[in-house]
Amino acid sequence: MNPASPAIDTESVTALLERGRTLATPVLRAAVDRLAPPMDTVAAYHFGWIDAEGNPSSGDSGKAVRPALALLSAEAAGAAPEVGIPGAVAVELVHNFSLLHDDLMDGDEQRRHRDTVWKVHGPAQAILVGDALFALANEILLELGTVDAGRATRRLTLATRKLIDGQAQDISYEHRERVTVEECLEMEGNKTGALLACAVSIGAVLGGADDRTADTLEKYGYHLGLAFQAVDDVLGIWGDPDATGKRPWSDLRQRKKSLPVVAALAAGGPASERLAQILAADAQKSETEIADFTEEEFASRAALIEEAGGREWTSQEARRQHATAIAALDEIEMPEKVRAQLVALADFVVVRER
Amino acid sequence: MNPASPAIDTESVTALLERGRTLATPVLRAAVDRLAPPMDTVAAYHFGWIDAEGNPSSGDSGKAVRPALALLSAEAAGAAPEVGIPGAVAVELVHNFSLLHDDLMDGDEQRRHRDTVWKVHGPAQAILVGDALFALANEILLELGTVDAGRATRRLTLATRKLIDGQAQDISYEHRERVTVEECLEMEGNKTGALLACAVSIGAVLGGADDRTADTLEKYGYHLGLAFQAVDDVLGIWGDPDATGKRPWSDLRQRKKSLPVVAALAAGGPASERLAQILAADAQKSETEIADFTEEEFASRAALIEEAGGREWTSQEARRQHATAIAALDEIEMPEKVRAQLVALADFVVVRER
Incomplete structure (x- = not known):
């Protein structure tokens, strides 16, 4: 298989995501x-099960990649997916x-085509319900009462700490003029890689896998997460708003130092230097001024990022991370069918458009 | 011993609190x-170890009742306090x-004589660092890697969920005209009782105690927490600001439906009815209007609460909860010295002035 243009078994991926959703929801x-x-x-509003008025809704509740991975994870350890x-x-x-x-921290008003919880129910409920979901996660695992449940909860806790580290980095980078590509990758590894890694090890740990197997599965998951995020960063600038559910140019609106931006700034050359000047001037502007930018102003920034090579570099980075993820799978034994499904899911992640 | 005016062994309590602080800090x-x-x-700022400029500080970091209880808890199960x-x-x-x-949710600007974290470092840091401390709590326990550590973490998780339930109730009560004494006690049991209960069981669980012992210790801790909170509610209106570290009349400023208030409103009679009228009128006022109240306006409300019996009822409730807590200790075996120390700590909680 050529990782540059993976041949995805779409039917298999759709079935895997559907199984994860059906069993976990x-x-x-x-x-x-x-x-x-x-x-x-x-x-329930946050998950899209009801609307803001409390009526049942079948809103978009996300791609459900993580549940699909957690079930495959159990199977990778030879256990039933239900484990x-x-x-x-x-x-x-x-x-x-x-x-x-x-x-709430980022002031994001929209997610999955809907107003965010703090926008609808207020900041206090966003804090409180977030806290409650975190506690509930530990509760669900620990009530299994097994040693493996304790191991799984510990891994989840460590992943959560990385998630928090990543958010702290994300916030601090917003106030900095320059962020290196390495810093951006570290932040994205914390924000996206760590929890995806945990999704890929948690089922195996619950199924009794040893730490080496779990660590290797996490390696696959971590790089899959970085591939996922690189694709997300491209979609955050050039994605179709109808597909992503975000506003057009959403990452540019938020002046996010995402991979295409930091890669373009690091590239050097005329477009990179011009971009650096423009973004330095943008940094002096207020949020309202940025919000008032015309379509053309966002488009010209996106064009400069692309011209400086930021878009292409990020797409290639997604493929590099994809390849590293898949290579990790060869380090351990697992049923061949499960291995093929993990490969198919990785392929799906890098070619998706939402 | 007469629970109405406990004879506290002050030296013993001071030593217990000091031991908890010395070993846990x-x-x-x-x-x-x-x-x-x-x-x-x-x-570190939140804990009072540094000041807002980052210089080392030996600020007030609280009474440290919980660490003292957690060490006694281990001893109650026959283990070393270090466990x-x-x-x-x-x-x-x-x-x-x-x-x-x-x-952050309550908009409180002061705690332990200092500006709160959201006030000094902003709301995002208050959310983020709170999340990180919660994750760290699970990490510290689960890295012990034992079955008992899993049991302890599960109890802590359940207590945390109650804590969150209590805060949710507290927020919702603020918008309600009338809250019953029972609702107030339930909220305080969740907000204060559950975690104090966990402090009293967690050391025992880590020391291998069975669930019955742990549950009984939690019963002591839960009622101790309610006694603690009843005293806090009295101090929140009539406490000496120099001792409590809160502003004068702090609970009245926040229009808190604390025990003295709900008990006074439930009491009936002329003072109770007059208080109900005044508080109903206050409820229509803005936060700024309340903040502009004169000393006399707060004092007259406090006097009405006292006249309606709210202060006396709450002080009696503290003694009732204290008695229930102590009675629970008789349900299980434990070293007599530990039992005496748990009694002394309970005595301390009901007579403290800060």
Whole structure:
């Protein structure tokens, strides 16, 4: 297989994502139902199960890559996919805890085509329900009462700490003029790689896998996360808003120092230098001034990033991380079918358009 | 012993609190040092180890009742006090996670005579560092790698969920005209009782105690927490600001539906009815209008609460909860010295002035 243009088994990936959603969602909903009012309602809104008025809704609840991975993870250790369900649910709870808090900290008003929780229910509920989902994640795992559940919770806790480190870096980078490509990759590894890594090890750990197997699965997951994020960074500038659910040029609006931007700034040459001048001037502007930019002003910045090579570098980085992820799978034994499915999921992640 | 006016062994209590502080603080500081910058600095400020400029400080870091209890808890199960240290640290981390988030949600600007974290370092750092302390609590326990560590973490997680439930109730009560005494006690049991209960069971669980012993210790801790909170509610209105570190009439300023207020409103009679009228009118006022109240306006409200019996009822409630806590200790075996020390700590909690 050529990692530059992976031949994805779309049918297989769709089935895997669907299986993850089908097996994990009822358990996730039951977990969220444990929350006391009004937190249960706020969480249900966040997950897209109800609308802002409280009516049932079948809103976009995300791609569900993590639950699919957690079930495959159990199978990688020779266990039944169902063994991974508490892990899938715990990882989803932590992921959504971080979304609730990050959206508030970043002032993001939209997610998955809908107003964010702090926008609809206020900052206090966003903090509180985020906290509750984090606690619930540990509760779901630890009530299994096994040594492996303790190991799984420890891995999830360490991943959560990295997630928090990544958000801290993300916030501090916003105030800095220059961020290196290495710093950006480290931040994205913390923000996206660590939890995806945990999703790929948690099912195996619950299925009794040893630490070496779990660590290797995490290596696959970590690089998969970096590939995922590189694709996300491209979509954050050039993605189709109808597909991504974000506003056009969303990362440029937020002056995010995402991979295409830092790579373009690091590239040197006329376009890179021109971009540096423009972004330095933008940094002096207020948020309102940036929000008032015309379509053309965003488009010209995006064009300079592309001209300086930021878009191409990031797309190649996605393929490099994809290759590293897949190579890790060869370090351990697992059923061939599971290996093929992990490869197919990795392929899906790098070619997706949302 | 007469629970109405406990004869406290002050020397013994001071020694117990000191022991908790001495054994737990270095481990707590080492745990906080694990945080990536700037979160380590923000946390150190919160704990009072440095001032807002980053200079070392020996600020008031609280009474440290919980660490003292966690060490006694280990001894109650026949283990060495040191066995309780990771539990003491984990409970302190969770307690401070909740303070960081609650101060932000409640808009509280002062704690322990100092500006709160969100006031000094901004809301994002208060959210982020709170999250990090919560994760760290689980990390500290789970890295012990034992089945008992998993059991302890599960109990801590359940206590944290109650803490969050209590904060949710507290927020929702602020918008309600009437809160019953029962609702207020339930909220305070969640906000204060649950984590204190966990402090009293966690050392025992780490020392291998069975669930019945742990549950009974939690019963003592839960009622101790309610006694503690009843005293706090009295101090929140009539406490000496120099001793409490809070502004004069702090709970009245925040229109808190604390025990003295709800008990006074439930009492009936002329003072109760007059108080209900005044508080109903206050509820229509803005926060700024309340902040502009004169000393006399606060004093007259406090006097009405007292006249309606709210102060006396709450003080009696503290003694009732104290008695229930102490009675629970008789349900299990433990070294007599430990039992006496738990009694002395309970006595201390109900007579303190800060």
